[in-house]
Amino acid sequence: MNLLELSDIRFTASGRTILTGLTLTIKAGEIHALLGTNGTGKSTLANIIMGCEGYYPESGGIYFDAILLNSMKMYERARLGICLAWQEPARFEGLRVHEYLTLGAATEPPEVFLRLVGLNPSAYLDRMLDRFLSGGERKRIELASVLAVRPRLAILDEPDSGIDMLSTDDIIQVLDHLRSTGSAVLLITHREEIAAAADRASRLCGGRIIATGNPRQISSSFKTRKCISCDGMVRDDK
């Protein structure tokens, strides 16, 4: 059963077409990797699904559990069970880690989720989410916050960027945890070993999904950075 269906999405920004004719489905409980070179619109797609301001498609439908999301506000989408972990998570003065991890209806204490992302709870629970956390620490906490809300669909935008190589295992552990709780994941990544943990993968190029299938096959075709169908050019269907 499809949990998320993106149908013929078209999105432009500042007169430039970013996505056109994009169609993608994610099944319930599926981990779906999305690969594409820089600037192909992967993060744009994440923002469109979440409903961020300024990211409303010109045409096409976003369906979540058969509900049309297009005109729904961001927090309404979140309350349906969609959560986004940004590539560059926001910093907050005065907001402590334990408060951040209990914003949603957390089912377990925040310590559990910090351990799952490789952080020692006693060293982090009382810390502020401010600029004194390193980029890697902040990203791990962002992943913990996604786990804490137990989403039906987690969108992870390059969870591996800014985190040291050794912690690839931590990210795989996060994916395993999400899988065990029945969450579907849209996993945006450039790294083959992380994409390999997905059930399926899609390649985004030229503003649309050009291939979907086995993660290893998609990663392999992505490694060449060559696209035989569009060579990276957005072919506007409008």
Added chain:
Amino acid sequence: MTNKSHELLNMLGLDKNNQAVFQDQKTAHLVVIGQRIISSRTVPGLEVDAKEQGGGVLVRIRLSEGVCLATPVHTCFGVVHNQEDQLIKIEVCLERNSSARFIAHCLFPKAEHVRHSMDAQIMIAEGASMGYQERHYHGPYGGIKVIPKATVKIGQGGRYTSDFTLTDGRVGSLEIDYDVEASDDSVVELTTRVFGHGSDDIRIRERIVLAGKNARGLIKSRIAVEDDALAEVTGITEGNAAGVRGHVDCMEIIRDRAVAKAIPIISVIHPQAKVTHEAAIGSVDKHQLETLMAHGLTPEEAVDLIVKGMLE
């Protein structure tokens, strides 16, 4: 402390935990309500001389050389009625290598026509350290004018930190005016957190003169204003000696028709001094807002949390 004094603290709205502090025999305190001294207590090494004079109250505080107070000195300045003027003059002297923290509870819960003026002269001798927290509550009416003024001189290797908080209830009219001069190797940090509503008028002027070599200074302001409130924050830092480092950090969030201004003034007259500033004024940061909404908070809940966090 008498029953009558307790009754007055109750009328000021002081919470039970802080009322208990004023009963503690090991904690120094001073309570001034209106123009009257209601209660005071000292501890060994600390002299407190308070008297009513000239339509106000004059307080002299001296901490002896080498004395380090383990518990903070609590003061309570307040007005119980809806109209009254309160004038406080304070002279504080911390002798060499002494240290103390002061917590001032400034409570005006019914203020409709109240004026509170505080004029402090603070001397911090070589190696001494003073922490000063000032927590205000002005009630819901906004009928108050508060004028805290302080002149602080810090000796070699001394330290002074102040934290002014007024984030509950109305502000009324607030005119903070602090001047601090820092000698060699001393440290000064001034933090102000204010949340203005209605027609509140907030004017803050803080000046640090880093006069001695290797002195350090930070002016940090966190202001939120909504409705028709106005905030104007002037942070002045002068770097006048070798090795000094100063920073002015002002963040203001505005909503509705409120107006906020930040005026950082930095001046450096020594080639080995460095003073920096940053100021951010605007509505709530969009990325912060969306991050919280992606966790299911409504825009209103998200804004409240961001403002609360900034003022914490």
